Amino acid sequence: MLAGCATNGYAPAGRSEQQGFDRLLDSVVRIDVREMRFNGGSARFTSGVGSGVIISEDGLILTNAHVATRKAVEISVTLSNLERVDAELVGWDHWTDLALLRLDVDEVKRRNLTFAHAEFGDSDALSPGQTVFAVGTPHGLTRTVTKGIISNTNRFFEASDGVRGYETGYFNTWLQTDAAINPGNSGGPLVLADGRVVGINSRTYLGAENLGFAIPSNTARVVAAELGANGEVERSYVGLVPGALLDLEGFYELEINTGALVNSVDPGSPAAKAGLRAGDILLAINDQPIDGRFPEQLPPIQNQIASAAIGSELSMTLKRGQERLTVSVTTEKLESRVGEEWAFEKWGMSVRKVSRAFARENRLQDDDGVIVIDTQRAFPAAKAGLSRGDIITKVNSETIGDLEQLKGIYGEFEEDPQSLLVEALRNRSVALFVLKP
Amino acid sequence: MSRFSPRRGCGLLTLLAILLPGAPLLAPAADTPVAELFEARINSVLAVEFFVETETDRRPSVVIGVPIDSEGTIVLLDSSVPGWLPPDQLKDFQIYLPRSRDGIAGSYLGQDQLTGWHFIRADEGLPKEVVPVTEYAPVDPDLGMDAWGIGLLGKDFDFEPYLQKGSVSLVQKIPQEVGFSVNDLASPGAPVFARSGDFLGWAGNPIWKERHMYLENDRYNVSIRNPNGTGSFLLAKEFLPYLDRIPETATGQVVPWLGVVGMQPVEREAAKFLKIENVSAILISDIVAEGPAAKAGILKRDIILTIDGEEMPKFSPQRAVNGYIEREILRRAPGDTMTLGILRGTEERLEFTVTLGQQPKPLKEAERNYFERLGITLRELVLFDKISRQIVDSEESGVIANFVKPNTPANTAGLLAGDMVLEIDGVAIDGYSQAIEIMQAIEDDEERREFVLLISRGTETSVIRVRLK
Numbered sequence: 001m002l003a004g005c006a007t008n009g010y011a012p013a014g015r016s017e018q019q020g021f022d023r024l025l026d027s028v029v030r031i032d033v034r035e036m037r038f039n040g041g042s043a044r045f046t047s048g049v050g051s052g053v054i055i056s057e058d059g060l061i062l063t064n065a066h067v068a069t070r071k072a073v074e075i076s077v078t079l080s081n082l083e084r085v086d087a088e089l090v091g092w093d094h095w096t097d098l099a100l101l102r103l104d105v106d107e108v109k110r111r112n113l114t115f116a117h118a119e120f121g122d123s124d125a126l127s128p129g130q131t132v133f134a135v136g137t138p139h140g141l142t143r144t145v146t147k148g149i150i151s152n153t154n155r156f157f158e159a160s161d162g163v164r165g166y167e168t169g170y171f172n173t174w175l176q177t178d179a180a181i182n183p184g185n186s187g188g189p190l191v192l193a194d195g196r197v198v199g200i201n202s203r204t205y206l207g208a209e210n211l212g213f214a215i216p217s218n219t220a221r222v223v224a225a226e227l228g229a230n231g232e233v234e235r236s237y238v239g240l241v242p243g244a245l246l247d248l249e250g251f252y253e254l255e256i257n258t259g260a261l262v263n264s265v266d267p268g269s270p271a272a273k274a275g276l277r278a279g280d281i282l283l284a285i286n287d288q289p290i291d292g293r294f295p296e297q298l299p300p301i302q303n304q305i306a307s308a309a310i311g312s313e314l315s316m317t318l319k320r321g322q323e324r325l326t327v328s329v330t331t332e333k334l335e336s337r338v339g340e341e342w343a344f345e346k347w348g349m350s351v352r353k354v355s356r357a358f359a360r361e362n363r364l365q366d367d368d369g370v371i372v373i374d375t376q377r378a379f380p381a382a383k384a385g386l387s388r389g390d391i392i393t394k395v396n397s398e399t400i401g402d403l404e405q406l407k408g409i410y411g412e413f414e415e416d417p418q419s420l421l422v423e424a425l426r427n428r429s430v431a432l433f434v435l436k437p
Numbered sequence: 438m439s440r441f442s443p444r445r446g447c448g449l450l451t452l453l454a455i456l457l458p459g460a461p462l463l464a465p466a467a468d469t470p471v472a473e474l475f476e477a478r479i480n481s482v483l484a485v486e487f488f489v490e491t492e493t494d495r496r497p498s499v500v501i502g503v504p505i506d507s508e509g510t511i512v513l514l515d516s517s518v519p520g521w522l523p524p525d526q527l528k529d530f531q532i533y534l535p536r537s538r539d540g541i542a543g544s545y546l547g548q549d550q551l552t553g554w555h556f557i558r559a560d561e562g563l564p565k566e567v568v569p570v571t572e573y574a575p576v577d578p579d580l581g582m583d584a585w586g587i588g589l590l591g592k593d594f595d596f597e598p599y600l601q602k603g604s605v606s607l608v609q610k611i612p613q614e615v616g617f618s619v620n621d622l623a624s625p626g627a628p629v630f631a632r633s634g635d636f637l638g639w640a641g642n643p644i645w646k647e648r649h650m651y652l653e654n655d656r657y658n659v660s661i662r663n664p665n666g667t668g669s670f671l672l673a674k675e676f677l678p679y680l681d682r683i684p685e686t687a688t689g690q691v692v693p694w695l696g697v698v699g700m701q702p703v704e705r706e707a708a709k710f711l712k713i714e715n716v717s718a719i720l721i722s723d724i725v726a727e728g729p730a731a732k733a734g735i736l737k738r739d740i741i742l743t744i745d746g747e748e749m750p751k752f753s754p755q756r757a758v759n760g761y762i763e764r765e766i767l768r769r770a771p772g773d774t775m776t777l778g779i780l781r782g783t784e785e786r787l788e789f790t791v792t793l794g795q796q797p798k799p800l801k802e803a804e805r806n807y808f809e810r811l812g813i814t815l816r817e818l819v820l821f822d823k824i825s826r827q828i829v830d831s832e833e834s835g836v837i838a839n840f841v842k843p844n845t846p847a848n849t850a851g852l853l854a855g856d857m858v859l860e861i862d863g864v865a866i867d868g869y870s871q872a873i874e875i876m877q878a879i880e881d882d883e884e885r886r887e888f889v890l891l892i893s894r895g896t897e898t899s900v901i902r903v904r905l906k
Contacts, residue, residue, distance in 0.1 A: 241897070248902055251889050264898040278898035279860055279891040321863055361896050363827035385704060397782060421710050421783075423738075428827070429699035430722040430738060432707035 017194045021133075024195030025145075026080045026116035027054040028188060030137040031063055031087075031101070034074040038350035041376030043343040045073070051136030051188030052077070052101065053197060054117040055224065059103030061087060062224055063187030064202050065094045066163045068101060071341075075101060079115050080143065091227025094166035094336065095235070096215055097202045099187075100227040118189060121196030123175065123216035126153050134179040134201050134212065136188025148179030148210070156295040157213055162203070166338050171235070171303040173296050174213040175199045181212030190214040235306035236331035238314065239269020239360075240276060242302065244295045252281050252319065259283045259319065260292025260301055266360050274329040276318065283324075284317040306334060337361065340403050341373065344410050347435060348379020353403045354391060368401050369393040369425070384433040386424060393430075394423035413437075465634040471585065471600070474634040479598040480568045482587045482627045483511055484533040485557060486540065489519070490526050492807050492814055492840050501589055501626035502557070503570045503639065505680045509563040511543070512680065514626045515553030516642050518545075521800045524687040532559055534567065535589060535598040547684030550692045551767040556683045570628050571680065575673035576635035578605040578616045583632040586623025586640055588666060603668060612752055612761040613675045615641065621666030629670040638670035693769045694796035696728020697721045698824055700762065702755040703740060711740070711783055717749040717758045718742050718780070725820070726830050729794040735779065742786075743778030771795040805839055806873050808880040811903075812842030815858065815876055817869040826857065835859045836872040838892070850903045852890065859898065860891035 031050045036043050050067030054060070061077065068075055068089055075087045085107055091100040103115075130150045138144050155176045158169035177190060181201050190199035199214030226233045243263030249256050262280040265272045282290050285304060292301055308314055310333045317326050339353030351370040359367040372390045375382040386392075392400055395409050413420065417437030424431055465474060485502050488495045500517040504510070511532065518527065524545055531540030541563065546556040578584065585602040603620030616638055622629050623640035631637045643662040650657045684690060699722030708714040723737045724730050742748065744765055752758050769775065771793050779787045797820040805816040816839035823829045838856045841848045858866060861879075866872045879888050890901045 243900060246902075248889070248900070251887065251902065261900055263900060267896060278893075279863065279900055363896060384706065419710060421707060425722075428722065429701050430720055431701045432703055432711075432720060434706035434710045436706070 020195035021191070021193065022195070023116045024053075024118050024189070024191055024197070025135065025143065027118040028052070028080060028135045028143065029054060029061060029115075030078040030142045031061070031067055031187060032076040032078070033068050033072050035069060035071040036073050037071065038341045038343045038352075039374050041343070041348040041350050041374045041379060041381065042345055043350070049137055049140050049184050050186045051184065051201070053135075053187075053189040053200070054103075054115055055120070055197075056117055059087075059105055059108060059115070060090065060224070060228060061101040061103065062189075062200055062220060063099050063101060064163075064200065065092055065097045065099045065166075065168075066202075067187040068092075068099045069164060077101070077103060078142065079113065081114070083111070083113050085111075085113065091231040091233075093223055093227060093233045094163040094168055095170060095233070095334075096172050096219055096223050097163050097168050098200065098215060098220055098223045098227070100224055118191075118195065118197045120217045120221050121192055121198045123153075123198045123218045126150050126175065126198055128152060131193060132177055132179055132198065133191050133193070134177065134181055134185055134188060134214075135191065136181075136185035136201060138180070138182035138184040140184055144185075146180040148177050148212075150175060151178050151211075152176035153216075154296045155213060156298065157203070158299070160337070166336055169299070171299055171306055172215060172219040173299050174202070175216050177212045177214060178210035179212060180210070185212075234310060235334040236308045236310050236312070237269070237334035238271045238274075238305055238329050238331050239266035240271040240282070240305070240329075241265070242282065242292055242298050244298060245281075245293050249293075254281065254319070257291050257293055258289065260290050260298065262318075266357075267363065268360055270329050270332055274316075274327045276316070276327065276329070277320070279320075281319040282316060283319055286315050287317070305331070339371075342403055342407065344381075344406075346379075346414060347381045347410070348376030349381035349386065350374050351392070351403070351406070364391070364425075368399055370400060370403060370406060372424075380435045380437070384422065384435050385431075386422065386433050386435075387426075389426070390431075391425040392422055393425060395420050397421070469634060471602075471632070474630065475585075475587070475598075475600050477568070478573075478628065478630060478634070479535045479587055480566050481570045481573070482535060482589060482598065482624075483563075483567070484535075484589055484592070484596045485511065485513060485517075485543070486529075486531045486533065486592070487518075487545075488528045489522060490528045492809075492812075493842060495528070499592060501624045503626070503628050504563060504567050505569050505571055507562075507569065509543075509559030509561075509567075510546070510683060511557050511559070512639075513555040513557065514642060515548075515555070517626060518548070518555045520548060520553070523801050523803075523805070530557055532557075532563070533592070533596050534564065535587075535596050538595055545687055547687035547690070549679070549682040549684055550690060551764060552679050552682060554679070554682075570636055570639075571677065573628075573630070573634070573636035575677060576631050576633070576637055577672065577674065578608055578631070578637055580605055580608070584616075584618055584622055584629055584637055584670075585632070586629040586670075587627045588621075588624040589627065601666060606668075608672070610750070610752060611754070611757040612750070612764065614672045615675075616670050616672055617644070618668040618670075621663060621668050622670060623667065624665055625667045636673050638672045639676045640667050641669040641671055643667045644669050688802050691771055692796035692799075693766055693771045693773065693793040694729060695766050695775070695791060696725040696730045696732075696794060697735070698723040698725060698829075700741075700759055702758045704755065711780065713740070713742060713780060716742050717751045717755070717761075719749070719758055719762055725824075729791050730789075733777075733789045733791040735777065735789050735791065736781065738781075739787075740780040741777050742780055743776075745776050746778070766793065769793055803837075804869055806876075807840070808876055810880050811847055811876070812845030813838055813847050813852070813876070814840035815869075815872055818857070822857070833857075833859070833893070834868070835866045835893070836869055846905055847890075847901075847903045850901050851899070852892065852901050852903070853894070856892040856894050858890055858892050860889075862888050 029052045031052045034047045052061040052063035077087045086104045087101040134146045155174040162168035189197040198217045201214045203213040205211040241264035243261040259281040314329045337357035339355040341352045343350040350373040354369045356367045369391045420435040422433040486499045502511040502513040530543035532543045542560045543557045582605045588599045590597040603618035607617040629637045645660045650659045701720045703718040719741045776790045803817040803819045807814040816837045835857045861875045
């Protein structure tokens with residue numbers, strides 16, 4: 001599929017490099033997002049600016065997950081001809097920092113607006129030193145083009161809270177470029193001289209200069225297709241954190257370029273249940289040999305696991321000391337560590353559901369409960385003594401299993417305000433609070 | 438609580454002194470000038486210098502204490518010596534009288550669990566001009582009463598004593614009775630006296646004071662405290678009765694234990710909701726499996742209402758009840774029973790009789806060994822570690838890397854102090870002595886090129902490869 005893309009080429013005969021680049025410029029948009037945030041104990045609107053690139057005739061726009069989130073309530077797109085059109089979020093994937101938007105097609109028709117769409121290049125065919133351009137809206141400066149080179153084609157750069165507190169970079173490597181990328185460039189394309197999109201600009205190192213990172217187009221295309229079809233990318237989870245072997249082959253008596261280290265196994269995860277242990281060497285998954293010698297080889301391994309059907313069995317061949325063993329691991333659906341958020345306005349409290357990942361990270365006994373994000377001064381939650389970070393586990397001796405349940409209790413409170421006894425975990429100690437009308 | 442005026446108290450105690458030979462109490466005339474009282478009482482305060490010796494350095498510490506008997510015993514505040522330090526890392530105790538340059542050698546006797554106080558003793562006794570504070574008549578404070586105490590300057594000033602004065606502004610049970618003055622009365626750990634010269638109490642830790650600070654036009658809320666002075670003092674009657682609690686050994690003390698984790702006072706509103714607002718109540722966050730409370734049938738989330746049928750007193754702030762119940766446990770001995778009245782859920786009232794166990798080994802008594810060439814100290818895993826790492830009920834075993842010398846191969850490879858070592862060279866660690874044996878072999882083998890550790894930090898594990906050559 002990808003090779004096909006490279007050989008087909010983008011610019012048909014007769015179309016010059018300049019024409020291709022001009023067309024690209026016409027497909028880059030500025031994105032203004034108003035979104036709901038649950039800080040300060042209530043729902044509040046905030047706004048931000050980013051970039052995006054139109055990738056289809058019917059107005060699909062690729063941008064970053066951190067530009068347009070699921071909390072967006074209003075997305076406004078400025079086309080290159082300076083017309084503004086509303087757009088909606090079609091799909092969101094924080095793991096690759098990608099989001100897919102769609103222009104309001106009816107409005108486009110009604111107003112007779114035109115736009116171009118960009119085409120993808122083959123990010124696997126890039127080589128360091130190749131000239132690239134970043135196009136976007138840095139600091140609100142619409143349609144800014146900056147120039148640089150590909151500094152590295154295969155950068156390992158994961159972060160457990162990279163996209164607004166969500167994990168990112170576990171399943172893909174990044175293109176690194178020295179083309180100037182500033183806040184607002186996010187979501188804009190990284191392109192070749194002929195305008196083909198080889199990456200979606202996403203991140204920089206804070207405090208560094210000329211260290212920009214983009215999601216490779218070959219990852220973006222696959223993710224965009226999934227987001228278009230399903231709104232999300234479903235992935236499998238086993239709870240295994242691989243580590244690079246580097247020069248540990250000698251210690252583990254392995255041939256070079258074989259196996260990946262099992263650096264960590266999430267407590268209670270499918271991998272833990274199957275008996276995997278940190279320090280094991282993962283030799284093969286479903287008889288396919290694994291090579292995790294260097295960090296940049298880890299995302300493909302993670303992606304291989306993630307790509308398995310949810311609930312399927314993976315056969316993992318391991319080396320443990322002198323022993324070789326094969327275990328069967330049943331995958332679960334991958335979940336974010338950031339649970340759903342909500343604000344209970346009359347209580348003056350915003351909360352986030354405890355996710356399975358959060359529970360495991362914090363060694364909670366189960367994923368019951370909601371975490372207090374914030375409270376509003378002088379409202380019932382704050383007056384009761386609840387504060388940020390508390391984990392509400394029970395209300396009136398009813399265990400809070402999910403957010404809907406608390407919404408139900410809140411609904412009853414709105415209709416008929418009665419004092420509620422709230423049990424919460426704070427610094428691992430249990431404390432009782434009373435929410436009074 | 439019996440309150441008596443200083444004069445009456447003085448008189449009563451003078452009378453006792455006459456009746457009880459062998460307990461001479463020094464009682465001055467009521468109108469003795471403060472300067473005169475001060476000159477006499479500076480003999481009841483001492484500076485104590487010692488060194489905390491770690492793997493790679495020695496840090497000096499100077500604290501203030503009071504002599505309490507004729508054998509040269511001195512009592513120091515809880516905070517004077519870090520409680521988690523193994524006593525053998527406390528070195529070279531030197532005792533200085535005010536206005537003196539030469540130290541007197543002393544030894545660390547240990548920390549009393551109930552009070553938290555540390556005791557030291559002069560090896561050859563103290564000079565005879567030193568007067569134990571027990572020689573002065575104790576007196577209860579009255580509100581507004583003049584009070585004064587002694588401060589000591591630093592070593593470079595030869596511990597020159599100075600006078601501090603104030604008056605009693607508040608007496609509060611938290612849960613022990615503590616007196617407060619708005620002004621500083623003494624150096625922390627020094628004695629506090631009434632105007633009459635009678636013994637009012639023992640100066641505690643410095644008090645935090647809230648202040649507003651303005652920089653340009655911005656206001657900041659700051660908390661400040663004076664490390665060399667305090668306006669709080671433990672009343673004499675809360676101090677004197679506990680001076681016989683001198684530990685027999687610095688380590689290996691037998692300490693009673695209930696086996697619960699995270700006791701939280703039930704705040705007023707919650708108590709009202711549960712209809713227990715008339716008593717002091719404490720919620721048990723968690724129970725140590727197989728511990729004394731668990732064996733008696735107490736569950737996590739149970740609320741303690743009574744001890745041996747008695748309601749717990751109410752305190753302001755409420756959290757003082759934590760200190761109260763802690764003392765109730767510590768004043769008993771392992772094997773003693775404690776009957777706890779419990780509220781379970783919102784209705785159920787129960788009673789459990791717990792046979793107190795013995796506290797598992799504290800952090801400071803955990804075995805440890807420093808491997809000098811590798812720059813690593815390994816320490817035995819104790820219950821405290823398991824509680825703080827949330828692995829009380831898990832089978833995880835290992836040892837703690839208690840110290841990692843900076844820039845050594847292990848440190849460069851990523852090992853940090855506090856990491857739990859689960860495996861060394863692929864061998865699972867199931868006990869301290871096994872870990873030490875394996876590590877010693879690595880330490881002794883100068884030809885060794887590398888070793889590999891499996892460590893856990895937070896909830897993550899990772900493999901660390903240490904290159905020695």
